[in-house]
Amino acid sequence: MAESLGHIxxxxxxxxxKSEVYKVAARHGLSVHVVSNGGVxxxxxxKINLVIVGAAFDAADDWIAARAGPGDIVVTNDIPLAGRCxxxxxxxIGPNGRxxxxxxxxxxxxxxxxxxxxxxxxxxxxxxxxxxxxDRSAFLSALHEAVVRLKQQR
Numbered sequence: 001m002a003e004s005l006g007h008i009x010x011x012x013x014x015x016x017x018k019s020e021v022y023k024v025a026a027r028h029g030l031s032v033h034v035v036s037n038g039g040v041x042x043x044x045x046x047k048i049n050l051v052i053v054g055a056a057f058d059a060a061d062d063w064i065a066a067r068a069g070p071g072d073i074v075v076t077n078d079i080p081l082a083g084r085c086x087x088x089x090x091x092x093i094g095p096n097g098r099x100x101x102x103x104x105x106x107x108x109x110x111x112x113x114x115x116x117x118x119x120x121x122x123x124x125x126x127x128x129x130x131x132x133x134x135d136r137s138a139f140l141s142a143l144h145e146a147v148v149r150l151k152q153q154r
Contacts, residue, residue, distance in 0.1 A: 005030055005150050006071035009064045009090075011078055012036040016131050017095045017139050021075055022048060024143050028151075033067075035060045071154070073146050091146045095131070097138025099146075 008025055010018060012034045022043055025032045034042050035051045037060060042050045053059035061081040068074050070089035076082055082092045082100040092100040 005147065005154060006069070006073070006090075007067075008032045008073045008075065009068050009085075010034045011060055011064060011074070011076035011081060012040045013060065014077065015075060015095055017075065017136060018042075020136065020140050021143065024140070024147065028147050030147070033064075035063050071150055073143070073150070075143070091150060093139065093142045093146060095139055096135035097140075097142040099142055 005028070008021055008030055010021055010032060012018060013036050018034065018040075021032055022045070024030075025047065026045070029047070031047045031049065033049045033051055034040060035053060037055055038052050040050065042048050051063060053063050061076075061078060061084070064074060064076070065081060065084040065088065068085045068088055068090040072085075072090040074082070074085040074090045074092045075095065076085070076092065077094050077096075079100075082094070085092045086100050086102055094100065
């Protein structure tokens with residue numbers, strides 16, 4: 001008998017695609033762990049688990065990284081967390097549909113660190129572009145692909 005698909009972990013505090021995760025998870029019968037420092041509402045559904053972590057720096061990231069692994073999907077825009085989860089074997093998707101992979105995570109982390117250093121040195125680097133309907137659509141497509149791929153691997 002094939003193993004069931006793991007879980008979807010959502011780094012929820014600044015995640016703009018939580019409702020999309022809930023819809024895809026319901027369609028495929030998957031469990032979702034919505035991890036937050038607080039103040040996030042989730043639907044009443046036995047397959048959706050709200051996890052409130054402490055206010056400590058990276059508490060949500062640490063909770064997710066300690067549990068995510070092969071067969072799981074992680075939704076985050078946090079690049080260091082994405083790196084930790086990719087290393088653990090999880091499929092990782094950004095809210096804009098970006099797939100973090102073993103091949104891409106090293107360069108992504110290096111770029112993030114460079115931008116952090118430039119901002120610390122006083123360089124004005126701007127922020128991320130606004131979240132768009134195209135991002136939402138790309139996310140839904142990437143999440144669906146990840147679920148299908150993981151189901152096929154089982």
